[in-house]
Amino acid sequence: MKAILDHVGIAVSDFEAALRFYRDALGLEVHASEDVASQRVRAHFIPTGESSLELLEATASDSPIAKFLGRRGPGLHHITLRVDDVSAALEQLKARGVRLIDDRPRPGAEGALVAFIHPSSTQGVLVELKQFAPKHPGTEAPKHPGIQAPKHDIVRHSIGDLELISVNDGFFRLDGGAMFGVIPKPLWAPKAPPDERNRILLAMRPLVVRGTRTMIIDAGAGDKENQKFRDIYGLDRSRHLDHSLAEAGLTVEDIEIVLASHLHFDHAGGFTVRDASGRIRPRFPRAQYVVRRGEWEDATHPNARTKGSYFLDNYVPLAEAGVLQLVDDDQMIMPGVRVRRTGGHTPHHQIVLIESGGQSAAFVADLMPTTAHLPDVWVMGYDLNPLETMSARHQFVQEAIEKGTLVFFEHDPVVAAGYLREEDGKRQVVATLESQV
Numbered sequence: 001m002k003a004i005l006d007h008v009g010i011a012v013s014d015f016e017a018a019l020r021f022y023r024d025a026l027g028l029e030v031h032a033s034e035d036v037a038s039q040r041v042r043a044h045f046i047p048t049g050e051s052s053l054e055l056l057e058a059t060a061s062d063s064p065i066a067k068f069l070g071r072r073g074p075g076l077h078h079i080t081l082r083v084d085d086v087s088a089a090l091e092q093l094k095a096r097g098v099r100l101i102d103d104r105p106r107p108g109a110e111g112a113l114v115a116f117i118h119p120s121s122t123q124g125v126l127v128e129l130k131q132f133a134p135k136h137p138g139t140e141a142p143k144h145p146g147i148q149a150p151k152h153d154i155v156r157h158s159i160g161d162l163e164l165i166s167v168n169d170g171f172f173r174l175d176g177g178a179m180f181g182v183i184p185k186p187l188w189a190p191k192a193p194p195d196e197r198n199r200i201l202l203a204m205r206p207l208v209v210r211g212t213r214t215m216i217i218d219a220g221a222g223d224k225e226n227q228k229f230r231d232i233y234g235l236d237r238s239r240h241l242d243h244s245l246a247e248a249g250l251t252v253e254d255i256e257i258v259l260a261s262h263l264h265f266d267h268a269g270g271f272t273v274r275d276a277s278g279r280i281r282p283r284f285p286r287a288q289y290v291v292r293r294g295e296w297e298d299a300t301h302p303n304a305r306t307k308g309s310y311f312l313d314n315y316v317p318l319a320e321a322g323v324l325q326l327v328d329d330d331q332m333i334m335p336g337v338r339v340r341r342t343g344g345h346t347p348h349h350q351i352v353l354i355e356s357g358g359q360s361a362a363f364v365a366d367l368m369p370t371t372a373h374l375p376d377v378w379v380m381g382y383d384l385n386p387l388e389t390m391s392a393r394h395q396f397v398q399e400a401i402e403k404g405t406l407v408f409f410e411h412d413p414v415v416a417a418g419y420l421r422e423e424d425g426k427r428q429v430v431a432t433l434e435s436q437v
């Protein structure tokens with residue numbers, strides 16, 4: 001069998017001391033942590049080239065890691081080998097008399113399948129086998145070990161009187177270089193591993209807001225495009241917005257307001273559908289569609305630079321159906337939900353700021369498409385005015401940190417939402433885990 005070192009797990013009793021060595025002295029980057037509730041453990045990944053280190057902190061005194069620390073003190077806890085098929089690997093090992101802890105694979109973090117081998121067969125090292133398990137057909141396992149598997153999950157949060165549900169219209173791929181502008185590939189590739197066509201995986205995660213009314217912000221790429229387009233953009237909608245809305249207990253009929261951050265195809269493609277007769281009509285039959293006037297003007301008059309992203313079929317039928325509402329300025333769209341123009345990506349790109357009961361959240365769309373885009377200068381090559389993106393992002397991030405704003409990332413393949421932090425000038429996202437599959 002082919003087994004590749006995925007990561008080395010290290011049990012940590014003093015996380016601050018661990019940071020002083022791995023982060024400060026070695027200068028490695030420690031990723032946002034992930035809590036594995038079933039194991040009562042908090043895992044911090046540190047990419048180290050082809051594989052990574054995983055610092056493991058106990059989150060309860062009766063957790064396996066706490067017991068390990070009590071018995072052996074901090075130190076090497078396990079190594080993890082990636083295999084293509086955990087079940088087959090276990091059969092092979094069993095046939096050779098290897099003592100297993102897990103007879104059959106069990107679910108690990110991020111939808112992976114894992115199984116442990118007993119140290120008595122491995123010269124004293126706890127060995128974990130791991131198989132990235134795409135939960136849905138068409139979801140490819142990421143090639144880079146430090147990067148977790150993509151997630152289709154919906155993620156629910158409550159902010160005061162509002163319920164926020166990050167939904168999903170599937171995944172697509174864009175050129176990694178274009179996604180990171182002037183940032184050299186050796187810097188971005190570890191965070192967003194490119195495929196053989198240099199494309200990186202991106203999600204499309206619209207946000208449903210339920211309050212006095214039910215709103216959806218953006219709607220993914222939809223399904224009007226042809227096979228050539230789907231191939232170029234690696235469009236994977238094996239699970240899409242309808243599935244995701246159903247998981248949230250909603251249908252397209254429930255949506256009363258559709259709000260556009262901007263009208264690029266990966267945000268507005270899902271605004272319309274082609275019906276059986278070939279006619280294109282609004283996707284959400286009861287909704288008013290709210291679009292910023294400047295964005296509407298730009299999108300309906302694309303130029304040579306912008307026409308690759310603006311497709312009239314995605315939004316012109318809304319005007320024809322009489323469901324289009326244009327707004328001119330930053331304003332409240334429904335109680336607790338207002339828009340703010342950021343410009344940058346497109347001249348009238350807007351983000352959505354959500355406030356209720358003293359809490360705040362934000363849907364930042366292409367102002368900060370993924371968690372890899374936290375630094376001000378990691379700006380997409382697609383942005384028409386990168387300097388404007390930088391200053392709008394800078395302002396937003398300062399505010400979000402100050403207010404403890406929950407930030408929703410529209411294109412991150414793994415992290416739907418998180419809180420921003422800044423330490424020694426370095427920004428971090430602390431991902432939330434209130435997701436349900």
Ligand SMILES: [Zn+2]
Nearest residue numbers: 262264345366
């Ligand atoms: Zn865009």
Ligand SMILES: [Zn+2]
Nearest residue numbers: 264266267366
């Ligand atoms: Zn986008």
